[in-house]
Amino acid sequence: MKNTGKTGSAAPKVIPRPAHNVSRKEISDSALKVLYRLHKAGYQAFLVGGGVRDAMLELHPKDFDIATDATPEQIRSLFGNCRLIGRRFRLAHVRFGREVIEVATFRAAANHEDDDSEHDIEGRILRDNVYGNIEEDVWRRDFTCNALYYNIADFSIWDYVGGFKDIKKKRLVLIGDPVQRLREDPVRMLRAVRFAGKLDFTIHRSVVKAMRGQTGLLANVPAARLFDEFLKLFQSGFAEKTFDLLRKHDLFGELFPATEEEVSKDKTFAAFVRSALQNSDKRVAAGKSVTPMFLIGVFLWLPIKKLAEIRRSEEKMSESQAISLAGYEVVAQQQRRISIPKRFTIPMREMLALQPRFTGMRGKRAMSFLEHRRFRAAYDFMVLLAEVGEVDPELASFWTEVQTQSPEEQAKSFQMQAGPGGKRKPRRRRRRKPSQQA
Ligand code: ATP
Numbered sequence: 001m002k003n004t005g006k007t008g009s010a011a012p013k014v015i016p017r018p019a020h021n022v023s024r025k026e027i028s029d030s031a032l033k034v035l036y037r038l039h040k041a042g043y044q045a046f047l048v049g050g051g052v053r054d055a056m057l058e059l060h061p062k063d064f065d066i067a068t069d070a071t072p073e074q075i076r077s078l079f080g081n082c083r084l085i086g087r088r089f090r091l092a093h094v095r096f097g098r099e100v101i102e103v104a105t106f107r108a109a110a111n112h113e114d115d116d117s118e119h120d121i122e123g124r125i126l127r128d129n130v131y132g133n134i135e136e137d138v139w140r141r142d143f144t145c146n147a148l149y150y151n152i153a154d155f156s157i158w159d160y161v162g163g164f165k166d167i168k169k170k171r172l173v174l175i176g177d178p179v180q181r182l183r184e185d186p187v188r189m190l191r192a193v194r195f196a197g198k199l200d201f202t203i204h205r206s207v208v209k210a211m212r213g214q215t216g217l218l219a220n221v222p223a224a225r226l227f228d229e230f231l232k233l234f235q236s237g238f239a240e241k242t243f244d245l246l247r248k249h250d251l252f253g254e255l256f257p258a259t260e261e262e263v264s265k266d267k268t269f270a271a272f273v274r275s276a277l278q279n280s281d282k283r284v285a286a287g288k289s290v291t292p293m294f295l296i297g298v299f300l301w302l303p304i305k306k307l308a309e310i311r312r313s314e315e316k317m318s319e320s321q322a323i324s325l326a327g328y329e330v331v332a333q334q335q336r337r338i339s340i341p342k343r344f345t346i347p348m349r350e351m352l353a354l355q356p357r358f359t360g361m362r363g364k365r366a367m368s369f370l371e372h373r374r375f376r377a378a379y380d381f382m383v384l385l386a387e388v389g390e391v392d393p394e395l396a397s398f399w400t401e402v403q404t405q406s407p408e409e410q411a412k413s414f415q416m417q418a419g420p421g422g423k424r425k426p427r428r429r430r431r432r433k434p435s436q437q438a
């Protein structure tokens with residue numbers, strides 16, 4: 001990336017401590033320790049990125065990145081609790097209990113055609129880790145609000161690109177030429193949306209314009225990287241807003257093509273997805289855990305259900321089996337975009353395949369269903385379906401109620417119910433032994 005001169009200058013604007021509100025109270029003790037030790041050893045030491053941005057916005061940052069002119073080896077010699085990671089970009093991770101502070105040496109932008117990065121005999125890049133100074137480091141960052149440097153030497157902020165003003169104006173502006181910066185790394189489009197959702201910033205029109213027509217570039221991004229990004233997009237407590245923004249900017253379909261297709265056609269499914277996103281945001285706000293498998297299950301539910309019906313019309317199988325089979329196929333398609341680890345896809349398919357079991361189950365089988373390791377997730381999923389009228393609300397209440405009962409009462413409930421909710425007929429018993437997982 002070259003300094004186009006449009007959004008910055010070679011000399012920083014230095015904002016002295018009295019003129020900004022970044023307080024050391026907002027910075028973790030561990031991050032401060034690292035900053036001070038580097039400084040005392042004679043190196044430059046700055047807090048950068050989201051830590052400065054969020055501190056300015058009084059959002060209590062949790063993640064702290066530090067930039068310095070010390071090399072990774074020099075950093076390591078200063079800290080006992082330090083590990084160097086990364087092959088291409090060597091970073092130092094300084095550990096304090098569970099907290100890890102990332103310390104990076106100033107880097108110059110790579111990817112120049114006449115790059116002097118090292119290659120091995122096969123031409124593989126060994127290290128495009130070109131160290132630089134702070135003036136160079138700033139240009140490889142994405143948004144101006146992410147490019148403020150908080151100097152531990154005098155607690156001032158160094159601003160090369162107008163980030164200070166952009167934070168005040170609550171706007172996301174790409175450093176340099178937006179079209180080029182998005183082409184360099186299309187994930188920046190997702191980052192724009194994520195920050196807009198989280199920070200309540202507007203995406204500057206120059207960025208919106210550059211995004212238009214370039215969203216397809218996300219197809220070239222490794223699926224594993226998109227999974228990491230997916231987690232950040234949907235588990236930070238702003239999932240609903242993020243979802244709307246992703247759709248608005250034609251990005252959601254790049255991540256979940258099958259979901260986008262159904263959401264755009266089916267109002268009930270769209271309401272179901274929304275409801276799940278709201279639920280997830282509420283859980284995050286309440287400090288409860290969220291699992292990606294639930295939301296992925298929600299996203300893929302209708303595509304899977306539709307395919308399951310087709311598979312069932314082709315071959316004799318139970319509804320559960322059909323859902324499981326269709327789940328496998330739809331997930332395989334989805335993996336091309338976002339690689340979802342098996343530890344999430346397996347429970348997800350289990351959760352979906354359990355859905356037919358809520359209707360018309362009686363006696364011991366119903367009792368053992370309550371003990372199923374995916375019962376809780378499947379139940380939550382079913383309740384969401386009931387919220388949008390896809391499942392009989394009485395059925396949902398029945399299963400809610402039954403969980404509060406003693407085993408004796410439960411046995412009675414399951415016997416009494418002609419079908420839970422009283423309305424549904426029990427399914428006719430098949431003669432064939434159902435192939436049922438334990
Ligand atoms: P948060 O921690 O809230 O996700 P962040 O801005 O700290 O936000 P990180 O992914 O932790 O984001 O990255 C730290 C910093 O590294 C960013 O602030 C930015 O300056 C730079 N950065 C990260 N990803 C990119 C990218 N894809 N392109 C350019 N710069 C990036």
Ligand code: MG
Pocket residue numbers: 049050051063064065
């Ligand atoms: Mg960060």
